[in-house]
Amino acid sequence: MNLNECLISKDKNLLQIDRICELLKMTYWASKRDKETILKSMENSVCYGAYYDDVQVGFARVITDYATNFYICDVIIDEKFQRKGVGKKLIKEICDDNSSKSLLGLLITEDAHKLYEKFGFEKDSTSFMCKKRSE
Structure with a gap:
């Protein structure tokens, strides 16, 4: 695979919704999300797609206030394209965005820590808190 042929874009018109749902169903964190929830989450996020031969092979969402913080979530790369630089290219595009x-x-995240560390992310378990979803 020639990484130069992999397009990274935040153009929502290019997003392949059914493909994104298919990719997210394979994850440990979003396997039970329905299409409606996925669509709603995308409406309120900056969405990035990774495309190879006009097929979406990767996805990530960014939630931001554009002033202080941004949160990267739902990063998924098709298994056939993992370990080929697609994830690195996707995260670089997000972190380099003005x-x-x-x-x-x-x-x-529970995985890919080495990937994120390349872009300055560090583990910080001392200041993080989480409110779990209510049933």
Whole structure:
């Protein structure tokens, strides 16, 4: 795979909704989300897609106030494209975006820590709190 042929874009018109739902169903964190919830989350986020041969092979959402913080979530790369630089290219695009460059970046993940560390993310368990969803 030639990484130069992989397009990263935040143009919502390019997003392939069914493909995003398919990719998210394969994750440990979003496997039970229905399409309606996924669409609602996308409406209120900056969405990035990774495309190869006009097929969406990756996705990420960013939630931000454009002043102080941005939160990266729902980062998923198709298994066939993992470990080929697509995730790195996607996260680089997000972190290099002028709207998030000078902001505090946050994310919650159980994996790919080495990838995020390349972009300045550090583990910080001393100041993080979480309110779980109510049933």
